[in-house]
Amino acid sequence: MNELLSLVADPAAWAALVTLVVMEVVLGIDNLVFISILSNRLPAEHRQKVRRIGISLALIMRLALLSTIAFIVGLTAPVFDLGIAGPLGAHGEPSFETAFSWRDLILIAGGVFLIWKATKEIHHNVDPAHEDTPTEPSKTGAVISNVGSAIFQIILLDLVFSIDSILTAVGMTDHLPIMIAAVIIAVVAMLLASDPLADFINKNPTVVMLALGFLLMIGTVLIAEGFGAHVPKGYIYTAMAFSAGVEGLNMLARKRKGG
Template sequence: MDALLALAADPAAWVALATLVAMEVVLGIDNLIFISIITNKLPPEQQERARRVGIGLALVLRLALLGTVAIIVRLTAPVFEIFGHGLSWRDMILIAGGLFLVWKATKEIHHNVDPDPGPDMFDARKATLGFGAAIGQILVLDLVFSIDSIVTAVGMTPHVPIMVIAVLVAVAVMLLAANPLARFIQANPTVVMLALGFLLMIGMTLIAEGFGAHVPKGYVYAAMAFSTLVEALNIFSRRARQRRGGGAH
């Protein structure tokens, strides 16, 4: 208890907490986009429950990993080498998660652009995925993003209580944003393609990170923010044209 009070009285701890909360929220965006796209393929009555379960799993995984910080840190130790680069368990998990994201995003993009996709076409009005399958896919990516999140947290502060608070705040933000984001993606078909493009970029970034090529997260999120701004302008432009067209009649 004394240690917690001393930590609360330390200004540096508050700065570390604010920085880590911001970082965890930003890292949670990737997870949330994937959860939104997957759950939108479920029957409407299951979507909100699936989002809560998916985000709940993300919280459980992050807190469980925080309880094994010493093990998580050891995951960064090289296990074997490929082409002169040492691969750790964390690297292999990131590569596997990145490949899964690239495969999933490519599959969904194909379903969107194929003129005759058959019964599996991604359509917000259809349920093309079972609840268990959706939760399984969310769990796989939750694990990848959780490990990345905790390794980032460990690199920013040695204090576990700060990490726990940052994780709780980030997951609370995800819970608040999940339904509005999913509804927005569902209501704007072009946003689906933009979100899938984000998942492709995130997947490639995870693969690059796994092979030791550091990709500054700032560049990735700046590109995502710029693309989102352009898409927002397109949405406003389409709505303005629709209003003018409606007024003409």
């Protein structure tokens, strides 16, 4: 209790909390886009429920991982090394390396899954004629299967993004209460933004393709980080913001012409 009171009275703790909340929200955008795209493929009556389940699982997973911080930090220890490294960069570090930790392997697997899923969704959007349409008697079973499949895929990506999120939190503060507060605030923000974002993506087909392009880029970055190549997050999110801004201008132009 005394520790909590001292943290509440410490301006540095509040600064760390605000910074960490911002970082967690930014990291959560990737997860939220993925959940929105998956849920929009389901019948309308199931979409909100799947989004709520997916984001709730993200919160549960993050809090569970926070309770095992020592284990999570241990995931960064190398498991095996293939002995291959890239040329040294400007800071004297190799451009890539093959000393893989469990975190690296999880990031690589998550990146491959994201690229596979985004590519599959792009193919569906470009050529929807090949999508199988279930017959009337099998619709209920198909919906149950799709909901279960969507939740399972969300759990897989929640795991990847949760580990990345918690390692970011550990790197920014040593105080567990600040980490827990930041994670809860960020997930609540995701919960509030999930329906508006999903509806916006659903009503604007070109935004769907842009979001899928983001997922391809994020998947590539996850794989690169798994191989020890450091990709500054600022570059990634600046590119995403620029692309979103250009798409916003295109949408405005189409609206003006249509009006």
